[in-house]
Amino acid sequence: MSSNRELYYSAREAYQSYSVAEEYERVRFSGILGRYRFVREFRAVTSLIDMLPKGITIADCPCGTGRWWPILARRAQRIIALDISRGMLRYASEQAEKIDIDVEVYEGDAECLPLPNGSVDYTFSHALTKHLPIPVQYGVLAEFARIARSGVICSFSVFSHLTYEFWRRRHLKESYPVFFEELEWMAAGANLKIRTMRKCTTPIGVEHTVLFDKLD
Numbered sequence: 001m002s003s004n005r006e007l008y009y010s011a012r013e014a015y016q017s018y019s020v021a022e023e024y025e026r027v028r029f030s031g032i033l034g035r036y037r038f039v040r041e042f043r044a045v046t047s048l049i050d051m052l053p054k055g056i057t058i059a060d061c062p063c064g065t066g067r068w069w070p071i072l073a074r075r076a077q078r079i080i081a082l083d084i085s086r087g088m089l090r091y092a093s094e095q096a097e098k099i100d101i102d103v104e105v106y107e108g109d110a111e112c113l114p115l116p117n118g119s120v121d122y123t124f125s126h127a128l129t130k131h132l133p134i135p136v137q138y139g140v141l142a143e144f145a146r147i148a149r150s151g152v153i154c155s156f157s158v159f160s161h162l163t164y165e166f167w168r169r170r171h172l173k174e175s176y177p178v179f180f181e182e183l184e185w186m187a188a189g190a191n192l193k194i195r196t197m198r199k200c201t202t203p204i205g206v207e208h209t210v211l212f213d214k215l216d
């Protein structure tokens with residue numbers, strides 16, 4: 001695929017070290033707000049994963065620490081996990097050895113995945129696109145769709161008119177939400193259709209997890 005590699009985003013490098021992987025879940029999910037976010041995203045992702053058929057192959061990109069694998073294993077017989085960070089991959093590989101789930105772990109760039117067309121049933125991606133400039137989001141969703149035969153579950157930051165106001169006032173750096181209409185254009189460009197989506201953060205947040213079906 002053609003990529004927008006000239007567009008900078010810090011998430012390509014920010015997670016490279018092993019120590020970032022070791023601290024990742026503690027930093028994000030401790031405290032009352034962290035635990036609340038954890039429960040919200042856990043429920044949202046689980047409800048979409050449970051809509052998939054059993055016995056499938058799922059690509060998890062980026063896999064990070066591998067924290068979603070027990071949920072993916074509710075439907076996946078095989079998980080192919082990819083991430084650009086060697087630190088995350090080392091940590092995730094150690095986790096894979098401790099659990100009874102069939103996971104293969106590879107280094108891979110979501111902008112240009114090292115997998116053939118239609119080589120998995122579904123691609124799963126959580127907490128990546130929110131870090132990506134919008135043209136890169138188009139390319140990455142198309143890449144997730146390219147490797148998947150049936151569909152994609154991917155988180156996106158999606159505004160409503162209310163959450164747009166909260167987001168605007170926060171002046172966040174490298175934060176790239178889209179309006180729902182743009183998500184539909186992105187899906188159409190990737191040969192996907194949105195089946196359903198769930199909010200997976202606080203009521204004033206923008207993060208959603210979205211289930212897309214492949215159009216042919």
Ligand SMILES: C[S@@+](CC[C@H](N)C(=O)[O-])C[C@H]1O[C@@H](n2cnc3c(N)ncnc32)[C@H](O)[C@@H]1O
Nearest residue numbers: 011012015062063064083084085109110126127
């Ligand atoms: C916020 S973490 C999310 C990890 C995991 N999906 C989760 O939900 O915990 C972002 C991850 O994206 C990875 N990443 C950033 N850019 C990437 C790219 N172009 N291709 C693959 N992984 C990338 C980082 O290395 C990091 O592991």
